[in-house]
Amino acid sequence: MLPMHGHRSSVILLILLATGALHCGEDSADPGVTGGSAGSGGGGGGTAGGGGNAGGGGSGGSGGQGGQLIAGETVVIPAGGVSARWAYEDAYDNVANGAWYRESNNETATLAWGEGYVMMSLAAMFRATGSPLYLERLSWHIDGVLAQRDDQRGVFDYRNVSGACWQNKHYQPSDEPYCYVVHSGMIAYPMAEFARLVATSGLAAEPVGNGSTFGDKATAYTAAAEATVAYHDDQWNDAGYYLFRPDATFLSYPGVDLPLNQSNTMGRLLFALHDVTGKAAYLDKATKLAQRLLAQISTGPAGEALWNYWGGSYSSPGEDISHGAINVDFAIMAFNRGAVFTAAHLERFAQTFMERIYVDDQTLSDAIGGGTTNGSSYRPQIGRWLRLTKVRTAVYSAVRDLYELDYPASAIGSGSLLHSWAYLAEHEPIWCEHYFYVADWDDPDPQNDGDWREATAYGANILTVPPSYDAPCVIPLQIDAPRATEAQQWDGTAYHTETRWQPTGGPTTRFIPYEPRWPFDYDGNGGVLFQFADAFVQNDGVRVKESSGITLPAIESQPPATGVVGTPLGYTATGNGDEPSWWGLRELPIGARIDHASGAVDWTPPAAGDYLFTVVLQNNWGRDEQSFIVQVP
Structure with missing residues (x-):
């Protein structure tokens, strides 16, 4: 998929x-x-x-x-x-x-x-x-x-x-x-x-x-x-x-x-x-x-x-x-x-x-x-x-x-x-997730190393669907490159070199950039194409780890509807999604803070009134927001 x-x-x-x-x-x-x-x-x-x-x-x-x-x-x-x-x-x-x-x-x-x-x-x-x-x-x-x-x-x-x-x-x-x-x-x-x-x-x-x-x-x-x-x-x-x-x-x-x-x-x-x-x-x-x-x-x-x-x-x-x-x-x-x-x-x-x-x-x-x-x-x-x-x-x-x-x-x-x-x-x-142009890759050891694929030829391809063609994204790729390797983006006519890597000496993480200047839907599903260029050796190609899938952030907690003057609000937002994550307040009463790791909101109502909050949860793949009003009688 x-x-x-x-x-x-x-x-x-x-x-x-x-x-x-x-x-x-x-x-x-x-x-x-x-x-x-x-x-x-x-x-x-x-x-x-x-x-x-x-x-x-x-x-x-x-x-x-x-x-x-x-x-x-x-x-x-x-x-x-x-x-x-x-x-x-x-x-x-x-x-x-x-x-x-x-x-x-x-x-x-x-x-x-x-x-x-x-x-x-x-x-x-x-x-x-x-x-x-x-x-x-x-x-x-x-x-x-x-x-x-x-x-x-x-x-x-x-x-x-x-x-x-x-x-x-x-x-x-x-x-x-x-x-x-x-x-x-x-x-x-x-x-x-x-x-x-x-x-x-x-x-x-x-x-x-x-x-x-x-x-x-x-x-x-x-x-x-x-x-x-x-x-x-x-x-x-x-x-x-x-x-x-x-x-x-x-x-x-x-x-x-x-x-x-x-x-x-x-x-x-x-x-x-x-x-x-x-x-x-x-x-x-x-x-x-x-x-x-x-x-x-x-x-x-x-x-x-x-x-x-x-x-x-x-x-x-x-x-x-x-x-x-x-x-x-x-x-x-x-x-x-x-x-x-x-x-x-x-x-x-x-x-x-x-x-x-x-x-x-x-x-x-x-x-x-x-x-x-x-x-x-x-x-x-x-x-x-x-x-x-x-x-x-x-x-x-x-x-x-x-x-x-x-x-x-x-x-x-x-x-x-x-x-x-x-x-x-x-x-x-x-960040954007990668998938394989399957004809270019083999799974040489499915029992012991089943989540890694190896290139079968020069110019093996991967693809990504950017969240938007108009905005940059980066692919966090776990890769094992036995030789100097270039990652190149296809624009529909030619490849453009984006990164050059020395031999990695084993599995490591490298980032491949999507450039909005070269948007091209290669597979009809929004996929932008990249190739790996190296001095290819049969049975010793570039190895790339499969994506394990992504989970976008989702706020799951129910926010409070009321508060009491002089009493801490006592709300800790909770959610789901890939780590690392980061909590923020986009809209906040004066003096309100949120712990960026735990989602705990630190705020004590100073007076009666209605107070607007918008809590934001982000991870590397996306964001979610929760807006609510706290009534303080």
Whole structure:
């Protein structure tokens, strides 16, 4: 039987929509953040927790009759798999029980290249899940970082100025204290992103401790980020770049324009500040930075984008992939705001990844133009290219395969790797099930190894039915490849290489991406065709494990209809479906939380009224929703 994907519907959800009871929030997702340089680097408390995919739905619920509907909150819980969310949770407590570097100063760039990534990771996890947990954690980290700012520490730079920045001594010959633009961008961008996420999610009224709300924090963090931008105003050139301070003669390049990535880190901050404040000056500067970046990019023979660390005419192999990730991230932010970069430009960046950087599941070029491979300073940073998943699903599968193999979340101790796992969570597509083109496969040992099939010829095929031809998905394949193997997708005319694997040395898991750019119904049942290309040897073909079937999530518990002021609600949602699963709240009263593992709702009614909840259960294959109203007399 061909695999089926679907979603459930909820009568009460339709009733609530019809009566206008649902409050629709804006999408809080934004394709990304990343960083690296003035040296480049890598690199936190709370409980795990909430969800998104293949078509929404709902499983029953209860509704209130009469009573005043108390205004609550609505967040976006995106579609996608959930496996990388739990991987992130495995990693979060790895350093200082989740504190990471929040209590460090930046004199050795620890905040810029360590804590900056940790903060970005928490913003990405909120975009992935819609869970207030990640804004709580992010606020805690930001508060620690703000306490380390020069004007809070009472320390002074080389000009005897104590400003809204984080001084560094590590890169200067005699430890002269200097605040780098790139460091300010890395550290302050997550502050503006916090404010943007609070504004777009509608969570401003959420309490965050000490009588403060997310809205209060957003206001304070916006002011702090604006002060940091203002500290560097005298380094701005209206041609579209920042300068090293001319009087900082101890630097190697006083008065010279910054490398592209260093200006672009500030560009991300400027875009986010414009989102929050609406001030035209921020958008004007960010747009000019984007125009200058685009002007430095050449086009290679395969349509790929090529550029240098400092701009100018392209010289092979060009920018390294760590600093280059910042450029790409900034360009995607510009595209998302309709500034300078177009979809065609993003295609060129994706071509850079696929044609110049990605070699196979264990090999990456150190630079955007190719050349040397697997440098220890570069290979781990490839996760910061994951925003390109929206352009090519194969970017996701390439990074996921590498990270599962060499950078498992439970073992990492780097802020940049934590950020990359957050990006894997944010951009994880829904999973799709495979089945066999039976003529190409044999079952050589049905008694002892009956759930594995072996290819009988070169180009053996499998198929999948994507939940939607228009959306990406990934096939989690258990495979044993005795030789180097490519997985290729058929478009009706030709095959396109999506992944390249070295010999696996035995059974392992690899991801095959479905690319929506090549939809083709091969078998009349919606099946998209893939082939395995290798140097085939008879009786030693690629082995693939059969799918054991999938179970979509389904919420089975009956929600409460009433509550009592001052008494905990006491509802734990339960359901069925393949693990791992993830519980979330898409609609919630102020202050309500759900345990993302157990489904336990934590909320005590503060006053009489009707309160709307929408509980979401997700797994890697789909989602279910349950909307209900709790009446509190």
